[in-house]
Amino acid sequence: MAREGRRGRSDGPDAETGEAAVTTTERDEPDPTLTSPTAEPDGEPEPAGFRLGDLTPLLLVRAAHPRQAVLTAAGLAVAAALAGRPSREVLLVFATVLVGQVVLGWANDLVDRRRDARHHLAGKPVADGRLDPGTVWFCLAIGVFLVVPLSIGNGRYAGTAYLLSLAIGLAGQWPRLRRGFFSWVPWAAAFALYPAFLSYGGWGGRTEGAPPEILMTVLAALLGVAVHLLTALWGLVPDNEDRWTYLPLRLGLRIGASRLLWVAGTATVVVLVALAFAGTHVGLAQEPL
Numbered sequence: 001m002a003r004e005g006r007r008g009r010s011d012g013p014d015a016e017t018g019e020a021a022v023t024t025t026e027r028d029e030p031d032p033t034l035t036s037p038t039a040e041p042d043g044e045p046e047p048a049g050f051r052l053g054d055l056t057p058l059l060l061v062r063a064a065h066p067r068q069a070v071l072t073a074a075g076l077a078v079a080a081a082l083a084g085r086p087s088r089e090v091l092l093v094f095a096t097v098l099v100g101q102v103v104l105g106w107a108n109d110l111v112d113r114r115r116d117a118r119h120h121l122a123g124k125p126v127a128d129g130r131l132d133p134g135t136v137w138f139c140l141a142i143g144v145f146l147v148v149p150l151s152i153g154n155g156r157y158a159g160t161a162y163l164l165s166l167a168i169g170l171a172g173q174w175p176r177l178r179r180g181f182f183s184w185v186p187w188a189a190a191f192a193l194y195p196a197f198l199s200y201g202g203w204g205g206r207t208e209g210a211p212p213e214i215l216m217t218v219l220a221a222l223l224g225v226a227v228h229l230l231t232a233l234w235g236l237v238p239d240n241e242d243r244w245t246y247l248p249l250r251l252g253l254r255i256g257a258s259r260l261l262w263v264a265g266t267a268t269v270v271v272l273v274a275l276a277f278a279g280t281h282v283g284l285a286q287e288p289l
Contacts, residue, residue: 054130056131056135059125059130060131060135060139062123062125063105063106063124063125063126063131063136064101064102064105064106065101065104066105069101069102069105070098072097073093073094073095073097073101076097076194076197077090077091077094079198079279079284080201082279083199083279083284085201086203088203089154089201089202089203092150092154092203093154093198095150096150096154097162099146099147099150100162100165100166100169103140103143103144103166103170104166106136106140107140107170107173108173109124109125109126109127109136110126110133111173111175112124113126113127113133115127115238117129119238119241121235121238147163147166148163151163151166152205153203153204154200154201154203154205155200155201155202155203155206155207155208156205156207157196157200157207157209158199158201158208159205161194161196161200162193165189165191165193168190168193169186169190172185172186172187172190179239179242179244179245179246180245180246181246181247181250183246183247184224184225184228184246184247187225187227188222189221189224190224191223191224191227192220192221194220195212195216195220196211198212199213199216199284199285199286209285210286210287211286212285213282213283213284215278215282216275216278216279216282216284219271219274219275219278220275222267222271223272225267226264226267226268226271227268228247228248229247229248229251229260229263229267230261230264230268232246232248232249233248233252233257233260233261233264236249236257240253248260251263
């Protein structure tokens with residue numbers, strides 16, 4: 001009777017619920033035959049996806065320091081336009097300076113590729129291996145062969161002035177000169193030749209124009225020093241680690257990077273305003289005797 005009583009109590013609704021719970025539990029248990037197998041590593045890395053930024057032409061543009069190149073070319077083109085040069089000459093000035101700046105940018109990344117790789121600097125495709133140095137050397141040679149006729153197209157004297165400025169800029173990539181106190185000298189000398197490039201400028205290789213005003217030459221040299229301070233700011237930390245002793249780092253260690261940014265930016269603006277004032281009231285070129 002006791003056995004029947006216990007059986008009778010188990011035959012009620014609770015028993016049905018228990019059976020349902022057991023059934024549910026059994027249904028919830030995963031079927032090992034339906035479980036997806038875990039992927040076993042095969043030891044081979046997955047192929048990297050295609051990135052537009054890894055195309056060689058775009059990497060070449062990135063290695064050319066494009067912002068500085070475009071700003072410098074645009075600045076000299078605007079100066080030529082303000083000096084009253086025709087549109088075709090303004091475009092020639094822009095093209096000449098742009099190619100020259102691209103050559104300087106490529107040369108800089110080639111010279112610094114091992115140092116940039118050591119410091120893991122971003123935005124350096126030559127240093128990180130995405131851009132072959134041989135490709136950059138080849139393009140640099142093409143740029144040099146292109147900038148020579150472009151320069152002479154501005155006039156023989158103007159072209160000579162610009163090519164000399166470019167040669168000084170390339171010489172300024174010499175590590176011993178860049179690292180020392182006189183790193184500002186190539187910047188001042190290269191920028192000092194820009195007024196001559198503009199004042200002698202013309203079209204078709206003809207000798208035109210006159211020597212630049214001395215004041216314009218001095219102000220252009222000061223602008224070169226200010227730009228040197230400004231562009232060096234973003235590399236002060238690795239430069240300090242490599243024990244460089246050039247002017248921007250000395251000033252940065254003495255007054256701090258934030259103050260140096262303010263000083264360099266203010267100096268650049270002041271010199272640009274002075275150049276605009278001198279160009280308006282004194283003129284770019286000297287009056288013929």
